[in-house]
Amino acid sequence: MKTKKIFKLPIALFLFLYFLYLLVSSAPAAWAAWAAHKAVPSLWLNNVEGTLWSGRAKLAQIDMGAESLALGELRWELSPWTLLIAKxxxxxxxxxxxxxxxxxxxxSVFGQSTLSDFNADLPVENLSSILPVQALGPISLQVLEASFDGDARIESLDARLSWQQARVHNGDKWMSLGSFAAKAKADEQGGVQADVFDLDGPYKSALVARWSAGQAWVVDGTITPQEGADELVVQGLQLLGEDLGDGSYRVQWP
Structure with missing residues (x-):
């Protein structure tokens, strides 16, 4: 009798997993669109097709404040086995x-969200609707790992950002700034702290940028103009920054 029960257990487990597979593989893609918007309220998926397991949204966008970023077509593949661990x-x-x-x-069904192996490569002009000035140059964002609690507070973060061949328009002409990078981590208060530095160009930078939910970015650090720095930028640093006497200026924003 005990032997029969032992054999029945794996059979029952197999049947349950097979049922789960059938359920996931046949569930409509609209379920995934609903779940994605529930987890990330700023994400919108339209004209969805396929299944919960594997589908696509022909039009996707994510709200960024009062503006939005077009994502184009979004495709996804759900791992059915992760349903077994409720995540x-x-x-x-x-x-x-x-x-x-x-x-x-x-x-997670307990409210925690995680993002990993995230890569984004795009021209900075795609973000023109949320930028205070016109800008050019490719940007690249890599998130190795990030986790958020049920209130979207950042619990952990390991990210890298770069802006190559950065250029901005001052209303009269384009100015070349060089290339910059940043390393970001969680600040243990549900926000982000990023160390920003130059890669090349006429502005040696050592800045710390901080952000928390519901608040604007706060930036503090030093910028040291080098040979080739634009005169208008230097004048701006002299006007808005604190001259440290060694050719560097301390800047704070706001």
């Missing part, structure tokens, strides 16, 4: 000319 995970990618975004997102 469904999906791999995703977006398709838009000159813009590539991909990564893996997991949502």
């Amino acid at each position: 469904p995970c999906m791999k995703f990618e977006t398709l838009l000319p000159n813009q590539q975004i991909s990564g893996s997102f997991c949502q």
Whole structure:
């Protein structure tokens, strides 16, 4: 009798997993769109097709304050086995000319969300609707790992950002700034702290940028103009920054 029960257990488990597979593989993609918006309220998926397991949204966008960022077509693949640990995970990618975004997102039934292997490459002009000035140059964001609690507070973060061949328009002409990078981590208060530094160009920079939910970015640090620095930028630093006497200026914003 005990032997029969032992054999029945794996059979029952197999049947349960097979039922789960059938359920996930046949569930409509609209379920995934609903779940994605529930987990990330600023994300909108339209014209969805496929299944919960593997589908696509022909039009996707994410709200960024009063403006939004177009993502183009978004495709995803859900790992059905992650449902067994109550933490469904999906791999995703977006398709838009000159813009590539991909990564893996997991949502726990207990409210915690995690993002990993995230990569975004796009021209900074794609963000023109949320930038205070016109800007040019490719940007690249890599999130190795990030986790958020049920209130979207950042619990952990390991990210890298770069802006190559940065240029901004001052209303009269384009100014070349060089290339910059940043390393970001969680600040243990639910926000972000990023160390910003120059890679090349006429502005040696050592800045710390901080952000928390509901607050604007706060920036503090030093900028040292080098040979080739634009005269208007130097004048701006002299006007708005604190001259440290060694050619550097301390800047604070706001």
